[in-house]
Amino acid sequence: MNVIQPIAAPGKPAAATLGLVDVDIHPRPHRIEDFKPFLSDRWWEHLQTWGMRARHGFTGGQPPFPKAQPLASRRDAWPPNGGTPASDLDFLRFQLLDNYGIDYGVLNPLQPSGQGDRNNAFSVAMAHAVNEWQLEAWLRKEPRLRGSVVVPYEDPQASAAEIRKRAGDPNFCQVLMMSRTAEPAGNPRYWPIYEAAVEAGLPVAFHAFGYSGWAMTNGGWPSFYIEEVSEHATSCQNQVISLVTEGVFERFPGLKIILIECGFAWLPSVGWRLDKHWRHLKSEVPHLKRAPSEYIRDHIWVSTQPMEEPERGQHILDICEWVGWDHILFASDYPHWDFDDPRAAIPGVIPAERRRGIYGGNARALYGF
């Protein structure tokens, strides 16, 4: 009888000789009261009375498409001392950082963060609170962790102010947006965010998620969670197309974009399609000075989890080559159900010298760790 044995002994992947950097860890508050010290009375009361009001119908943090598991989390990630997954620093050290020998871990706080809330002023207050909470509850206590500047992206001016407030603080390594914004991310109304990020020397990460208020496909609402997961890729594709087409990279040549949990095998085909049709439609977008795929290759980084799985393993090598081996970053997505174990997740066909970059070298070069 075959018994699947988990890899039990702690340790870093053998190929991670340039260090192991996990660019996707999702910390949660132990309870919502953790944010109270960082919110004014007015906004704390608002949170108590009205709660989060996303651009969809449910209250109480309930998602429109029920997840595959409670809080979309690994069943073994609930801390033994209580609380929700990734809310307990000691248990996160034990289960993630120490277990895999992670040198640097990037925190991407998801809800409850107030991002994309219909009340912009509340979203502004919450983003500030979440950033203060990251410093207090995680970053000052654990030197391996780095934070994301959570921004209330539907208020770009306030977002820029929040970024400027954090500029120069080495605890923060990137700006965090969700992938489903209310308008395409290249729209000039979001440009103050990119301007402030470039000024602060921070890349801008788009993490798959959020609710734009529009249907999750351009042909209407899907039915299933499996479709919601699939549609993260299409939403991110639209964001890449918008960033390129609007000329964001012409306006901000120093801007670096990271796509987290968006997949990446689709990226070459998006560039090829844009290139082909840009050649025929150039007169509409005279602000583009180069072929669209060149902007993509220079300005966009991707993360591994969830990495597409070709039917024939070696086809992933084509994709990595087309995306650019130096633009691929390791991500675990801890504590979510589709977590990637760094020792098992990178397919065996990827050669050791490429793994070194994916595990650590590329992220260190990007973030300057």
Add this chain to the structure above:
Amino acid sequence: MFSRFRPIDCDLHPMVPGMRALTPYMDEFWRDQVEERGITTLDTQSWPVRSPKTIREDWRSEDGRGAATVGLLQAQSLDRLGTDLGILNPLYGVQLVFNEDMAAAFTRALNDWTRAEWLDRDPRLRASIVLPLQSIEASVAEIERLAPDPRFVQVLVLVMGEMPLGRRQYWPILEACVRHGLPLGIHAGSAYRHPQTSVGWTSYYLEEYAANQQAFQSTLASLLTEGAFSKFPDLRVVLLESGVTWLPSFLWRLQKTWKGVRFEVPWVDRLPTEIVRDQVRLTVQPLDAPEDGAIVQRVMDQLRSDALLLWASDWPHWQYDGDAAMPPGIPESLWPKLMRDNPLATYGRLREGVVA
């Protein structure tokens, strides 16, 4: 040009010159509505008439329009390329209309115009039955009305509509397709019930055109996860002007997710990649690949089948220059499959009366 392959062109677009062309095919009530209300045209933003993409410059008529007569099609495409059979997919904006009675009447007129002014005038032509998807009942009725004419070889819907096309409400249409041996043709374009992206309206036509690539992924995900292919194993779906290079990565992602959460959709009882290879076909204009033959070859390897692709010129849309109607990089050894064998295998009605 290609006559030695006896090619079948799977995507040709006759363009309606204006509503005046359709009124002869309407009853008195709708003729009167068109006149009294000043409805002059239903040109759609998916194909702005003056956009370089919509009509290739050297195929444009003096009035700036084009593709309005069978004579133009013969001269610019059929005779020139040596086409043996060609399938007409009219893209006039009847699917955008909000009034479902009006939609049904205008769509009937469009289909009758296609039959009288194109099919009756060149024996090489076949056509798709455009559906008034605003009403499922009217769509089924339109299939029943036209299916007896064997020159209608598939039904045609737009990729961006009111709801994803796999939704169960649409299944009576899928059932009618299967019953009559008509593939479901899904063409690029929107009925504008939603923005062209899940993050809102786009600024540029380039973005909007690009967004069809996402729409085809979402539509295929819907048909797969709702179980439409499992429910109708004889259903054939043809993606028209969809681009091709997005397909492998889309399937790799969906299949991986399916392995994780397939308890949600237990009716999907086979690998999505296998279902697609059995039941879905794509036209090759545009291919959306670089012109580097080595890269095209690698994408062909990723598709893992030489039965998936159908040749199309996409006339009069500007996808290629001169007579280079096969996308660069596709090896000539595959041309017989793409130009003849695969279309004949896909469209049952093309096989009837055709010497293979």
